[in-house]
Amino acid sequence: MTDRIIIKDPFDMHIHFREGEMLDLVAPLSAETFSGGIIMPNLVPPVDNIERLDNYISEIDNAVKGYNFTPFMTIFFKKYSREFLELVKGKIRAIKLYPAGATTNSDEGIKEIEDAFDTLRIMEELGIPLLVHGETHGFVMDREQEFLGIYDHLATEFPKLMIVMEHITTAAAVELLDKNDNLFATVTLQHLCITLDDVIGGLMQPHNFCKPIAKRPEDKSALLNAALSAHPKLSFGSDSAPHPIDKKESAYCSAGCFTSPFALQYLADIFESNGKLDNLQRFVSDNAMINYNLSSNNKTVTLVRGEYTIPEKYGNVVPFNSGKKLNWKIEEVS
Ligand SMILES: [Zn+2]
Numbered sequence: 001m002t003d004r005i006i007i008k009d010p011f012d013m014h015i016h017f018r019e020g021e022m023l024d025l026v027a028p029l030s031a032e033t034f035s036g037g038i039i040m041p042n043l044v045p046p047v048d049n050i051e052r053l054d055n056y057i058s059e060i061d062n063a064v065k066g067y068n069f070t071p072f073m074t075i076f077f078k079k080y081s082r083e084f085l086e087l088v089k090g091k092i093r094a095i096k097l098y099p100a101g102a103t104t105n106s107d108e109g110i111k112e113i114e115d116a117f118d119t120l121r122i123m124e125e126l127g128i129p130l131l132v133h134g135e136t137h138g139f140v141m142d143r144e145q146e147f148l149g150i151y152d153h154l155a156t157e158f159p160k161l162m163i164v165m166e167h168i169t170t171a172a173a174v175e176l177l178d179k180n181d182n183l184f185a186t187v188t189l190q191h192l193c194i195t196l197d198d199v200i201g202g203l204m205q206p207h208n209f210c211k212p213i214a215k216r217p218e219d220k221s222a223l224l225n226a227a228l229s230a231h232p233k234l235s236f237g238s239d240s241a242p243h244p245i246d247k248k249e250s251a252y253c254s255a256g257c258f259t260s261p262f263a264l265q266y267l268a269d270i271f272e273s274n275g276k277l278d279n280l281q282r283f284v285s286d287n288a289m290i291n292y293n294l295s296s297n298n299k300t301v302t303l304v305r306g307e308y309t310i311p312e313k314y315g316n317v318v319p320f321n322s323g324k325k326l327n328w329k330i331e332e333v334s
Contacts (some may be wrong), residue, residue, distance in 0.1 A: 002272075002333055005303040005328070007281055009296050010264055011288040012037035014131075014186045014237025017060060024063050025315045027243050033333060034078045035285075035297040037223075038072045038131070038237065046076035053091060060317075063072055066297045070079075072292075074131065078163055079115065082122045093190035093292065094129040094164070099136065099147075105215055105252040120158050129292070130154075130163035130183035135212055141196070144170050144212050144225050157288070164289075167191065167239045169212045170225055177233050184291055186237025190214065190257045190320055192193030193225050207318055210241065211255040230282035235291065238263050242317040249318070257320040262310050265323075268303050268328040281295040 015037040017027050023251045032039060039060065041047035047056050053075060060071045072093035080088075080095075097116065123130060134151055135143035155163055164175055165185040177185055190210060195217050196199075198210045208214065226234050239261070241256025250255060260265070264284065271280045288294060308329035 002277060003275065003305045004331075005268055005280065007264065007301045008285060008304065009035040009294075009299055010284045010301055011035055011235070011291065011294065012041065012238045012240070012260060013164075013288050013292070014188070015260060016040050016042070016238045016239070016241040017063075017085065018242060020315075021054070021057065022242055022244075023059060025317065026258075027063040028067065028238070029314060031064040031067035033089045033261070033264055033301055033330060034069060034323070035299040036070035038074060038093060038296065041074045041076040041097065047074070048076045050088060050091075051143050053088065057091070059285065069192040069232055069296050072294075077116065077119070077130070080119050081124070081234075081316045083144075085122050085126055085128065086120075089126055089128060092128070094125060094131045096131045096166075098133045113154070113329055119156070119276070120154070121160060124158045124161040127162075127300045129164060131164045131166050131185070131307070133167075134165050140213055141215065144215075145172050148172055148176050151176060151183060152180065166310070166313055167224065169215050169236060170219045174222045174231075174234075177226075177231065181236075184233045184235070186235050186239075187223050187227055188239040188257070189259045189263050190239075191220065192227055192270060193220075193321075195220050195267075206253040207257065207320055207322070209248075209253055209255055210239065210245070215220045219275050220316065224274070227278060227283055228271060228276040229289065230276075230279035232282075233291065234283070235288040236263070236284045236295060242314075244316045245313070245318050258314070259320045261314065262319070262326065264301060265303060265308050265326045265328045265330065266310075269326050272327070280329060293321060300332075300334055301330060302334075303328045 012034045074096045077097035093094045134147040136146040168185045238260045240260035242258045243254040308326045308330045310324045
């Protein structure tokens, strides 16, 4: 039985760092264990111009200084000119598209996908990946599935554009991965662990509530199988999304699970209990390095067998599954 796991350059390919005090609280918690991560741009107002981007970069740099961590920046998808995209290209890793109003702070997202085509064509030419929050405005359990046709359409229309289906939650999305060469995906920790039952099957669990909503048991199994087998087009993206406790434990509960600080320990537990520890390195690092063409920070995280309890709170944020005992803890980060 293995008692020690060494993970080289873990990457979190979907994180919400927020701004201000929340950024100062959560960014170091990710930077401590991860080598880098894709930082989402859905602030209010969104990150959609150079000045806002530069300011956000310096705010993040300030929050993570002293850590070996690379923030991969994104901007919020809008219709952009070639001139702008050429200018911003060196500062960002991707552009994130939100259908209007689908999730937290996405009211300015694109309404009709064809409206996006001119910009997508330029992104394809310039080699800027497109990250998508793929949900329609249909019935909440069907939103992702209904969006899959749009992914298919985009992937065919722009065959050289790297398109990432963010935080996939359905078996059908896993299947679509193998259909188009230029479609990739991220999956969160919580969607490998929970179904809708864990959100509203008993007493309502606000800390399990996120968008896209957790789906059916067969969806969870398909996601878990893809992660455990380290599907080469799937990367870990926590979608770690902190909200202050009064926004979660309240009427009008905000969507988002906070997981990033203990994601590696938790994933080690999941991979071990399924006999797939050997695939963890690929799922949390190698796949992302290959698909997004990342370079190594030469960071290693050593996990050892030993009880670790997920804290009740980080500042004013209650994490996903607080109080849960995990079987792996971090011994060293170097
Ligand atoms: Zn997100």
